[in-house]
Amino acid sequence: MTQKRSSSTRRRKRANRRPVRSTRHTARTNRTSRSQRSRSAGRSRTTRRSHLRNTSPQGTHRIEQVRTWFRTGPRPAQTARSIILTLVIGALIVAAVYVFTQAAIIFTVRQKQARDVTTYSFDPGMIVSDDQFFNSSALTEQQIQQFLNKYGGACTQSECIKSAIFDVHNRAADGLCNGYRPSKPKESAAHIINETAHSCGISQKALLVMLEKEEGLIRTNDPSPLRYRSAMGLSCPDTHACDTRYYGFFNQVYGAADRFKYYEAHPTQYRYKASKLNEISFNPNPACGTSRVFIDNEATALLYIYTPYQPNKSALAGQPDMCSSFGNLNFARLWKLWFGSQR
Numbered sequence: 001m002t003q004k005r006s007s008s009t010r011r012r013k014r015a016n017r018r019p020v021r022s023t024r025h026t027a028r029t030n031r032t033s034r035s036q037r038s039r040s041a042g043r044s045r046t047t048r049r050s051h052l053r054n055t056s057p058q059g060t061h062r063i064e065q066v067r068t069w070f071r072t073g074p075r076p077a078q079t080a081r082s083i084i085l086t087l088v089i090g091a092l093i094v095a096a097v098y099v100f101t102q103a104a105i106i107f108t109v110r111q112k113q114a115r116d117v118t119t120y121s122f123d124p125g126m127i128v129s130d131d132q133f134f135n136s137s138a139l140t141e142q143q144i145q146q147f148l149n150k151y152g153g154a155c156t157q158s159e160c161i162k163s164a165i166f167d168v169h170n171r172a173a174d175g176l177c178n179g180y181r182p183s184k185p186k187e188s189a190a191h192i193i194n195e196t197a198h199s200c201g202i203s204q205k206a207l208l209v210m211l212e213k214e215e216g217l218i219r220t221n222d223p224s225p226l227r228y229r230s231a232m233g234l235s236c237p238d239t240h241a242c243d244t245r246y247y248g249f250f251n252q253v254y255g256a257a258d259r260f261k262y263y264e265a266h267p268t269q270y271r272y273k274a275s276k277l278n279e280i281s282f283n284p285n286p287a288c289g290t291s292r293v294f295i296d297n298e299a300t301a302l303l304y305i306y307t308p309y310q311p312n313k314s315a316l317a318g319q320p321d322m323c324s325s326f327g328n329l330n331f332a333r334l335w336k337l338w339f340g341s342q343r
Helices: 007-055 057-072 076-120 141-151 189-200 204-215 225-229 249-265 298-306 327-339
Strands: 165-167 186-188 276-281 290-295
Touching: 076 276, 076 290, 141 189, 141 204, 165 249, 186 189, 189 204, 189 249, 204 249, 204 327, 225 249, 249 298, 276 298, 290 298, 298 327
Parallel strands: none
Antiparallel strands: 165 186, 276 290
């Protein structure tokens, strides 16, 4: 038989369930409170941001500046490229100014050289052309002998260059000249000049002019052993004694041609250069000064390396003074006298 539960028992059970309902309600209440606090905090932050935006125009402007900088400000790579571009542009401007200045100087110097050609028939920048200087087929041995007979006709001694014979030596090729192989122990000046020209690629005309320019051996009536010993002025500087290794007519002629080829093969070792402005002295005495010359071609540069002076105005005018020098002036005038144009 089922017993009815007493009312007191039911009340106790309901009382026991109340804390459970109270706990659920508390959890919902706590969640609600947290959500409200979060919304409140969000509204507070929004309010603070709004306050920052609205309370100070200067502050707003600064904030916008910072934002703009972060959005569009220079990046490190962009900054580096800008610096490099600026440096390159600066270097190009400096180079352009230098080129323009040099061009103006060269133009002025070349105008002066053109006036020297008109007034004195001498161009310090083009003493002889490359085509003329390096033409090793300019004359034959027979033509050289005829030339010596003509211009040395007044000399009657056996030692005259037109009739003298000289000791010769075998020379191996050295990358500059093709060597020299004598046919007999002594050979004529015409044969030595011609064979040397072919071996070294230097004009026979240039060698003949050098012999007269240095020691006057073509037209002299009184040749001496001393003149033949330093016939081309090779290794006989103005300020020192001659180098004895190059004594003798053959050594001088072949050695000078070989030396010109050495100059040609090693231009960076020497002061004077073709197609550039060059500061050239008037005299071995430094007090005589210098002036600029634009050297037009390689042969002229080689002649200045060999004889490093130019004529001053007094020499050009035929009224030499203590600072006058005539080496390269005489080369140009002798060439023109004997062979016509140097071009």
